[in-house]
Amino acid sequence: MGSTGTAIVIGAGVIGVTSAYALARKGWTVELVDAAPDVAAGASRGNGRQLSYSHTGALASPSLVAKLPKLALGYDPAFRLSLRPDLAYARWLASFIWQCRRGAYARNTLECSRLASESRRAMDRLLDDHALSFGLRDAGKLVLLPITKSVEDARATLRLTAQFGQPQDIVSRSAAMEIEPALEGFAPQFAGAVHAPQDQTADCALFCKRLLETITKEYGAIFRGGMRAVEIEDGNAESVVRFANGDAHSASMVVVAGGHEANRLLAPLGHRQAIVPMKGYSFTAPAGRKAPEVSITDSANRLVFTRLEDRILVAGRAELGESRAAVDAGHLQAMKRQAQAVMPHAADYSASDEGWAGIRPMTPNSLPVTRKLSSSLAINVGHGMLGWTLAMGSSNRLAQIVGSPA
Numbered sequence: 270m271g272s273t274g275t276a277i278v279i280g281a282g283v284i285g286v287t288s289a290y291a292l293a294r295k296g297w298t299v300e301l302v303d304a305a306p307d308v309a310a311g312a313s314r315g316n317g318r319q320l321s322y323s324h325t326g327a328l329a330s331p332s333l334v335a336k337l338p339k340l341a342l343g344y345d346p347a348f349r350l351s352l353r354p355d356l357a358y359a360r361w362l363a364s365f366i367w368q369c370r371r372g373a374y375a376r377n378t379l380e381c382s383r384l385a386s387e388s389r390r391a392m393d394r395l396l397d398d399h400a401l402s403f404g405l406r407d408a409g410k411l412v413l414l415p416i417t418k419s420v421e422d423a424r425a426t427l428r429l430t431a432q433f434g435q436p437q438d439i440v441s442r443s444a445a446m447e448i449e450p451a452l453e454g455f456a457p458q459f460a461g462a463v464h465a466p467q468d469q470t471a472d473c474a475l476f477c478k479r480l481l482e483t484i485t486k487e488y489g490a491i492f493r494g495g496m497r498a499v500e501i502e503d504g505n506a507e508s509v510v511r512f513a514n515g516d517a518h519s520a521s522m523v524v525v526a527g528g529h530e531a532n533r534l535l536a537p538l539g540h541r542q543a544i545v546p547m548k549g550y551s552f553t554a555p556a557g558r559k560a561p562e563v564s565i566t567d568s569a570n571r572l573v574f575t576r577l578e579d580r581i582l583v584a585g586r587a588e589l590g591e592s593r594a595a596v597d598a599g600h601l602q603a604m605k606r607q608a609q610a611v612m613p614h615a616a617d618y619s620a621s622d623e624g625w626a627g628i629r630p631m632t633p634n635s636l637p638v639t640r641k642l643s644s645s646l647a648i649n650v651g652h653g654m655l656g657w658t659l660a661m662g663s664s665n666r667l668a669q670i671v672g673s674p675a
Contacts, residue, residue: 274674275298275519275522276523276671276674277299277300277301277508277510277524278301278524279523279524279527279534280303280526281302281481281492282477282526283473284656284664285303286481287480287663288667290395291665292667293484293488295673297671297673297674298674300492301491302493303493306495307494308481308492309473309474309477311528311627312656313473314473314625315551317573317575317584318470318473318577318582318657319564319657319658320389320469320471320657320658321385321658322386322468323410323436323463323465323467323468324463324465325378325381325385325655325658326381327373327634328365328654329374329377329633329634329635330374331370334366334369347570347572347607348587349587351588351591353590360543361544367633368633368634368635375429377635377636378429379429379430381659382430383433384636385655385659386433386435387662387666388658388659388663389661391662401476401483403475403479404470405471406469406470406471408468408470408562408564409464409465409466409468411448411464411564411566412463413445413455413459413462413565413568413569414460414461414462414568415457415459415460420439423463435468437463437464439464442459445462451560451561451612451614452565454612454613454615457567457569470575472577473657497513497514498510499512500534501523503523503645504519504645505643505644508522510523520645522671524667525646525648526649526650528628528629529546529631531544531630538646542632542638543651544630544638544651546589546591546630547587547629548594548627548629549586549587549588550596550601550624550625550626551582551584551625552601552605552621553577553580554616554618554620555581555616556579557581557613559614561574561576561581561612564576572584572607573585581615583616585608586600588600589631591628601624601626629656630653631654632651636651637653638650638651639663
């Protein structure tokens with residue numbers, strides 16, 4: 270590769286695959302590469318499977334500030350904050366705390382909601398053009414709010430994001446149980462819930478595979494697995510990507526969409542991004558006698574319950590600063606115990622699988638970084654916990670920024 274109009278996308282998770290699709294539609298000849306042998310091998314494989322177009326609040330919020338000492342000391346089992354002697358990480362934490370201001374939270378949440386709305390429209394257009402099958406279901410979503418203050422905060426956020434047209438409302442505890450009868454078995458009390466009837470669930474990994482099939486068949490894209498990028502030479506008319514096997518591929522546009530590992534390639538070029546890893550877990554188990562049909566987010570315990578036909582997927586935990594993707598058996602068991610404590614009849618927890626862990630790339634303001642860094646280098650990274658939700662929108666923005674090939 271190397272002729273005018275060629276693009277290499279590094280990273281074949283949902284961000285990389287949707288970036289490849291958006292560029293191919295613009296007329297680029299796309300090569301998608303990943304260190305793994307297949308697409309969606311990382312954070313896109315075992316995520317919560319929720320397309321949360323309505324639930325876009327930034328992680329850095331005023332309500333989080335008071336909890337920071339507890340997080341740093343490890344007293345919150347669902348959200349852990351790693352502390353280590355790392356200057357870049359310390360700067361990230363300082364910026365994150367700065368983003369907890371009320372005005373910053375409002376701006377970040379509003380911008381994320383705008384991008385989520387763009388993403389939903391882009392997904393609808395994609396499915397109008399291509400009959401992809403990946404388990405998409407209009408399940409709706411209930412975000413459970415533990416106390417009256419959280420209900421008030423949610424109501425303020427809904428007023429802020431209402432302009433983007435995602436239907437949602439605050440409902441009482443009793444109304445939430447009418448919407449989803451399985452909540453009658455929900456152990457903790459909750460003060461109310463946000464109901465988003467049009468939020469969806471789907472299989473993110475299957476989506477990536479189906480979309481890859483489309484862009485290879487209809488747009489001539491090429492996927493190369495087992496290709497670990499180790500260096501980028503940022504040129505003027507084109508950039509060169511060097512791989513661990515000794516190969517070097519050139520293109521007139523290189524897009525880094527490698528999630529939390531993006532700085533491994535970007536920092537040597539002077540383009541370090543404010544991104545840190547955040548580990549999350551999930552497991553699946555057979556559906557129980559009170560398995561929910563509606564997607565449930567238990568905001569107090571940071572747990573998500575998603576129905577997958579005859580199984581339930583439970584996702585949770587946030588370990589900020591943790592980059593090791595291996596499943597920690599103790600942490601997974603703690604999450605299983607918590608899930609069983611709050612929704613004891615949602616699943617047959619004794620028959621759950623071995624679990625999964627993945628790393629999400631977090632920015633201080635919870636907004637992805639989608640921009641052109643030079644005439645032949647661009648990035649689409651930092652989508653955090655909403656990568657599946659924001660993928661189509663941010664990739665469309667990438668294609669608009671990069672433009673059509675000359």
